[in-house]
Amino acid sequence: MERTPRQRRNPRREAPPTAAIGLRPGRASKPDQAPIRARGLDRAVEIFQLLHALRKPIAIGEIARRLKAPRSTIYEIVNLFLAADILEYAGDGSEVFFGRAIYLYANDYNATHAIVRLGHEEVRRLATLTGETVQLCMPVGNKYAVVAMQNSARLFRIGSDVGVLVPIPWTASGRFFVAHMSLAELRAFIPPEDFRLQDGRSLDPRKFLAEARAAREAGVCTIAGLIDDYATCIAAPVVDHKGHCLACICFIVSSATGRKRLAELSSLLTASARHLSAVSEED
Amino acid sequence: MERTPRQRRNPRREAPPTAAIGLRPGRASKPDQAPIRARGLDRAVEIFQLLHALRKPIAIGEIARRLKAPRSTIYEIVNLFLAADILEYAGDGSEVFFGRAIYLYANDYNATHAIVRLGHEEVRRLATLTGETVQLCMPVGNKYAVVAMQNSARLFRIGSDVGVLVPIPWTASGRFFVAHMSLAELRAFIPPEDFRLQDGRSLDPRKFLAEARAAREAGVCTIAGLIDDYATCIAAPVVDHKGHCLACICFIVSSATGRKRLAELSSLLTASARHLSAVSEED
DNA sequence: GTTGTCTGTCCGATATATTGGACAATTGAT
DNA sequence: ATCAATTGTCCAATATATCGGACAGACAAC
Numbered sequence: 001m002e003r004t005p006r007q008r009r010n011p012r013r014e015a016p017p018t019a020a021i022g023l024r025p026g027r028a029s030k031p032d033q034a035p036i037r038a039r040g041l042d043r044a045v046e047i048f049q050l051l052h053a054l055r056k057p058i059a060i061g062e063i064a065r066r067l068k069a070p071r072s073t074i075y076e077i078v079n080l081f082l083a084a085d086i087l088e089y090a091g092d093g094s095e096v097f098f099g100r101a102i103y104l105y106a107n108d109y110n111a112t113h114a115i116v117r118l119g120h121e122e123v124r125r126l127a128t129l130t131g132e133t134v135q136l137c138m139p140v141g142n143k144y145a146v147v148a149m150q151n152s153a154r155l156f157r158i159g160s161d162v163g164v165l166v167p168i169p170w171t172a173s174g175r176f177f178v179a180h181m182s183l184a185e186l187r188a189f190i191p192p193e194d195f196r197l198q199d200g201r202s203l204d205p206r207k208f209l210a211e212a213r214a215a216r217e218a219g220v221c222t223i224a225g226l227i228d229d230y231a232t233c234i235a236a237p238v239v240d241h242k243g244h245c246l247a248c249i250c251f252i253v254s255s256a257t258g259r260k261r262l263a264e265l266s267s268l269l270t271a272s273a274r275h276l277s278a279v280s281e282e283d
Numbered sequence: 284m285e286r287t288p289r290q291r292r293n294p295r296r297e298a299p300p301t302a303a304i305g306l307r308p309g310r311a312s313k314p315d316q317a318p319i320r321a322r323g324l325d326r327a328v329e330i331f332q333l334l335h336a337l338r339k340p341i342a343i344g345e346i347a348r349r350l351k352a353p354r355s356t357i358y359e360i361v362n363l364f365l366a367a368d369i370l371e372y373a374g375d376g377s378e379v380f381f382g383r384a385i386y387l388y389a390n391d392y393n394a395t396h397a398i399v400r401l402g403h404e405e406v407r408r409l410a411t412l413t414g415e416t417v418q419l420c421m422p423v424g425n426k427y428a429v430v431a432m433q434n435s436a437r438l439f440r441i442g443s444d445v446g447v448l449v450p451i452p453w454t455a456s457g458r459f460f461v462a463h464m465s466l467a468e469l470r471a472f473i474p475p476e477d478f479r480l481q482d483g484r485s486l487d488p489r490k491f492l493a494e495a496r497a498a499r500e501a502g503v504c505t506i507a508g509l510i511d512d513y514a515t516c517i518a519a520p521v522v523d524h525k526g527h528c529l530a531c532i533c534f535i536v537s538s539a540t541g542r543k544r545l546a547e548l549s550s551l552l553t554a555s556a557r558h559l560s561a562v563s564e565e566d
Numbered sequence: 567g568t569t570g571t572c573t574g575t576c577c578g579a580t581a582t583a584t585t586g587g588a589c590a591a592t593t594g595a596t
Numbered sequence: 597a598t599c600a601a602t603t604g605t606c607c608a609a610t611a612t613a614t615c616g617g618a619c620a621g622a623c624a625a626c
Contacts, residue, residue, distance in 0.1 A: 037584055041323040045367045048565030070585055084328045084421050098392040100423045107446040108338050109381040140368050140383045163390040197357050341606050
């Protein structure tokens with residue numbers, strides 16, 4: 001009577017009310033002026049995001065400075081997390097960073113999400129098979145992140161590293177993450193500044209959405225010169241049973257790659273994506 | 284002037300004031316009687332620990348029930364974490380679990396900790412080389428966790444899975460984590476119930492500490508019949524420059540294994556541990 | 567139909583967590 | 597030696613986050 005497993009009570013609910021993954025969500029619309037109190041939990045999330053953005057240990061006092069938070073508060077929170085091994089002392093004596101508990105939690109995450117586990121394998125397989133650079137990407141908040149990557153020997157240097165958050169419009173993969181949205185939803189979801197590409201060009205949301213829908217129809221998306229002028233990105237979506245995009249697997253190849261080769265890679269990719277979609281079902 | 288990297292300000296500070304990784308740290312010494320208010324942050328940590336203990340998605344209401352916390356509070360906290368992708372909806376509609384952000388944070392953790400990255404490799408290498416089961420373990424709070432494991436084909440079933448927290452006295456590896464402590468520190472550090480082994484026997488803290496110190500001297504520790512009657516555990520410590528034990532790498536072999544073979548494995552293990560100790564220096 | 571149990575949201579009241587400041591101890595630079 | 601900038605801890609005051617309870621809607625069982 002207690003452990004009765006229920007089924008989806010609240011059918012329409014995909015995204016939580018507030019979407020915030022970027023730094024400093026802030027409660028007031030004005031750039032924090034009034035010395036309002038912030039809640040410890042909000043501060044905690046900000047600390048995580050700051051550490052992730054830095055990707056290296058940082059002094060506790062420095063956290064307070066960057067977050068514009070009282071030192072005493074940050075010490076309080078950090079000490080709590082240190083006690084739980086969610087944060088750890090790292091680097092030279094007085095710096096902190098993510099701790100072991102986070103590692104274990106991520107392990108649990110992987111265990112329940114077949115995509116991540118199997119996606120890694122597929123990335124490796126495709127990379128050794130083709131010699132190209134392969135990535136597995138997943139949406140995170142209103143950005144997306146490279147979750148696994150295998151670099152090809154031949155290609156120079158890839159813009160994004162594993163784990164960093166990238167604006168959705170910047171890549172072919174991003175198309176699939178938003179293909180189900182209306183224009184209004186899209187505008188609300190993606191921060192305006194993310195439509196400004198790395199080379200300075202601005203992307204029209206309307207055009208972006210059209211591309212996204214076309215990509216969704218085609219099942220693959222090939223875009224040249226998005227990451228940089230000499231790279232072409234080919235992406236295919238991993239979808240759940242409702243057709244919603246959970247992840248993308250993609251090649252990053254030289255823009256000089258011939259049509260025939262591109263078609264070859266495309267079909268490899270869609271096969272992989274279909275495979276992952278199938279096995280990801282038993283979540 | 285701003286980014287001046289400082290060196291260890293507070294030389295003697297290894298463990299945070301309060302050590303708590305077990306469930307329900309609780310603030311009052313009495314088993315929570317008075318309906319005192321709990322802080323959101325404490326609740327947050329409890330939620331993480333609960334999810335980790337369950338290792339599968341759970342309904343939000345159920346979290347509140349198990350934590351004996353008000354539903355409204357848990358909803359508030361969980362929704363905040365959902366917005367930050369630290370938690371995610373998973374399983375059937377109304378359940379939550381660790382989210383993508385945790386995965387990314389763990390990635391950052393790995394990047395800064397050479398031990399974890401290289402430890403995985405060593406585990407794989409030793410496993411394929413010897414055909415035995417190999418584990419990498421690290422302390423987490425007052426327990427320890429298997430961080431990486433490669434199962435041998437031959438051995439039946441290993442008691443501990445990757446990620447689960449195990450009492451320190453239960454394994455050979457545990458010896459190294461406490462070898463530097465005094466008896467009083469040891470008693471304060473390890474929960475009394477952890478000295479009761481799986482088979483019901485109780486381990487004397489004094490004897491345990493003596494074993495630990497002997498193990499530290501020897502550089503390896505071989506103990507039979509601890510996990511179960513038919514398994515022997517051989518462990519070697521990965522230490523930092525101060526000689527403090529950061530992790531253990533260990534074999535789990537059949538108790539029928541001959542002396543010569545055990546010696547062979549021991550020397551392999553110590554070599555691996557030394558190697559990891561060396562490369563882990565540039566933290 | 568009714569009943570019981572669940573989810574997700576909202577709302578005052580009050581217990582308290584956050585805050586800003588002050589503190590001693592440490593470090594590096596001058 | 598003196599200075600300026602750190603770290604880590606402690607404290608009392610007050611802005612507010614937590615709590616408990618109530619709510620509507622969904623689902624299953626009967």
